[in-house]
Amino acid sequence: MRFLDRLDKAFRTNQSLLCVGLDPDPELMPVSNVLSFNRAIIDATANSVCAYKPNLAFYEALGIAGLKALEGTVAHIRSVAPDVLVIGDSKRGDVGSTSRKYAQAMFDVWGFDATTVNAYGGGESIDPFLERKDKGIIIWCRSSNPGASEFQDQSIAGTDQALFEHVAKAANSWNHHGNVCLVVGATYPEQLATIRELSPDLPILLPGIGAQGGDLQASVKAGVDVNGRNLMVSSSRGILYASDDPKTFGQAAATSARKLRDSINTILDEDNKGWRKTTS
Amino acid sequence: MRFLDRLDKAFRTNQSLLCVGLDPDPELMPVSNVLSFNRAIIDATANSVCAYKPNLAFYEALGIAGLKALEGTVAHIRSVAPDVLVIGDSKRGDVGSTSRKYAQAMFDVWGFDATTVNAYGGGESIDPFLERKDKGIIIWCRSSNPGASEFQDQSIAGTDQALFEHVAKAANSWNHHGNVCLVVGATYPEQLATIRELSPDLPILLPGIGAQGGDLQASVKAGVDVNGRNLMVSSSRGILYASDDPKTFGQAAATSARKLRDSINTILDEDNKGWRKTTS
Numbered sequence: 001m002r003f004l005d006r007l008d009k010a011f012r013t014n015q016s017l018l019c020v021g022l023d024p025d026p027e028l029m030p031v032s033n034v035l036s037f038n039r040a041i042i043d044a045t046a047n048s049v050c051a052y053k054p055n056l057a058f059y060e061a062l063g064i065a066g067l068k069a070l071e072g073t074v075a076h077i078r079s080v081a082p083d084v085l086v087i088g089d090s091k092r093g094d095v096g097s098t099s100r101k102y103a104q105a106m107f108d109v110w111g112f113d114a115t116t117v118n119a120y121g122g123g124e125s126i127d128p129f130l131e132r133k134d135k136g137i138i139i140w141c142r143s144s145n146p147g148a149s150e151f152q153d154q155s156i157a158g159t160d161q162a163l164f165e166h167v168a169k170a171a172n173s174w175n176h177h178g179n180v181c182l183v184v185g186a187t188y189p190e191q192l193a194t195i196r197e198l199s200p201d202l203p204i205l206l207p208g209i210g211a212q213g214g215d216l217q218a219s220v221k222a223g224v225d226v227n228g229r230n231l232m233v234s235s236s237r238g239i240l241y242a243s244d245d246p247k248t249f250g251q252a253a254a255t256s257a258r259k260l261r262d263s264i265n266t267i268l269d270e271d272n273k274g275w276r277k278t279t280s
Numbered sequence: 281m282r283f284l285d286r287l288d289k290a291f292r293t294n295q296s297l298l299c300v301g302l303d304p305d306p307e308l309m310p311v312s313n314v315l316s317f318n319r320a321i322i323d324a325t326a327n328s329v330c331a332y333k334p335n336l337a338f339y340e341a342l343g344i345a346g347l348k349a350l351e352g353t354v355a356h357i358r359s360v361a362p363d364v365l366v367i368g369d370s371k372r373g374d375v376g377s378t379s380r381k382y383a384q385a386m387f388d389v390w391g392f393d394a395t396t397v398n399a400y401g402g403g404e405s406i407d408p409f410l411e412r413k414d415k416g417i418i419i420w421c422r423s424s425n426p427g428a429s430e431f432q433d434q435s436i437a438g439t440d441q442a443l444f445e446h447v448a449k450a451a452n453s454w455n456h457h458g459n460v461c462l463v464v465g466a467t468y469p470e471q472l473a474t475i476r477e478l479s480p481d482l483p484i485l486l487p488g489i490g491a492q493g494g495d496l497q498a499s500v501k502a503g504v505d506v507n508g509r510n511l512m513v514s515s516s517r518g519i520l521y522a523s524d525d526p527k528t529f530g531q532a533a534a535t536s537a538r539k540l541r542d543s544i545n546t547i548l549d550e551d552n553k554g555w556r557k558t559t560s
Contacts, residue, residue, distance in 0.1 A: 055381075101337035101340070101341040109343045119431070120398055121432075123430060143375060148401055155436065167431065
């Protein structure tokens with residue numbers, strides 16, 4: 001199945017644009033076992049999401065035990081939510097011969113449906129990712145952190161455009177297989193609108209909602225495509241750590257995820273882009 | 281020990297600027313076991329190098345078994361070559377809360393002395409790396425691949441400088457703890473010279489010698505500092521796969537590494553920057 005079809009199916013499964021970031025942090029988790037924690041979060045939210053997004057840094061920081069928990073996490077998602085996407089958030093990217101190995105790791109070892117990549121090395125450097133026609137390649141375009149502007153907002157000589165706009169335009173030109181997407185932080189809705197204009201069709205992964213302070217309403221309106229789709233709104237801490245009670249954190253996560261899914265859908269409805277308007 | 285002192289000691293240990301990239305590729309290895317292969321390469325080259333540089337992509341592509349081989353590889357280097365640096369080539373970088381976890385992974389889990397990072401998110405995004413005063417933080421500045429120019433050579437408006445030059449200058453400003461270094465490809469000696477001028481003191485990791493076609497003489501002359509130091513010349517395939525004979529590949533790697541170390545030292549001697557001139 002083409003990646004865009006897979007993504008569309010994932011959106012429709014729960015009528016949801018919500019992606020839950022699985023960033024297990026021992027300092028914040030109400031239980032100590034990473035796999036048990038993730039399983040509880042997945043069981044509680046599987047009916048509210050289009051995707052899960054494990055962030056590899058959180059697993060790597062726990063060593064090989066953490067990576068085994070990641071393996072179990074992906075397997076659990078496949079068993080309880082087979083139509084939901086699993087996005088490996090890894091921001092990988094290097095010269096081509098190395099990117100080829102990273103693509104193998106993300107897609108063949110971990111079996112992710114999509115992965116985030118860093119294209120500082122140019123389109124040629126990430127060709128081994130782009131060649132994977134059935135997988136989503138999500139280019140880190142405009143990040144959500146306070147210091148993102150240092151390089152990404154630098155204006156390129158001879159154009160009226162910032163570096164992040166050049167990346168967005170280049171991403172369009174790399175989209176031969178309909179599998180290219182963008183990461184754009186929710187903390188900068190104006191840049192998001194600019195990027196949506198430059199790349200009207202590319203799916204956008206939107207981190208930065210919740211703990212990082214992104215404005216949901218502004219971001220959803222600016223980020224969806226003309227049909228109100230192709231935006232994955234990612235939330236991690238606000239759902240994972242909705243409660244620190246080891247008995248009820250799953251229930252709190254379920255409530256938090258459902259509320260966020262519904263809030264997004266209400267925003268879509270306001271623009272007449274909600275689920276009742278689609279003929280799926 | 282401060283990172284720069286650790287690096288200086290590593291250079292002096294074998295009077296060598298050579299870094300061997302440990303990129304085990306099952307398609308090229310003359311033996312099938314990654315750890316056995318790496319051990320043989322390390323045993324054969326430990327007297328010729330200042331550093332080893334395992335590239336994490338090659339281990340991740342082999343799954344958890346690959347990562348266990350990486351663990352064994354680092355332990356073997358520590359036991360046979362305690363003064364040689366181990367650089368985790370991972371090009372990690374993300375928003376700060378994620379970079380914090382990657383820094384833990386690289387330095388606390390794997391125990392690397394240094395790691396390569398991607399600063400597309402700006403200096404603030406990699407602060408959790410930069411805060412590790414005793415570790416080397418090697419910023420991906422100008423890459424060695426053919427498509428590197430797509431973004432890195434874009435000229436920034438209002439300056440006469442390309443993006444990679446801005447990254448090199450920014451790296452200077454992040455160097456509060458004397459632990460910042462740069463990755464600059466050997467395939468572009470002119471850009472290397474420009475970067476050495478902008479950052480006279482920062483250690484440079486130089487991939488791209490050998491299989492990627494970089495010019496050794498031009499790169500060494502352009503890349504060393506005024507004392508003929510602070511350049512790590514990295515070679516992988518030319519040493520690892522010097523022979524495909526399972527009985528003699530170690531000997532071939534030893535010869536290849538020694539030759540390259542000696543060639544670099546001859547180039548240093550030509551500029552009166554060789555080892556006989558230093559008072560170490």
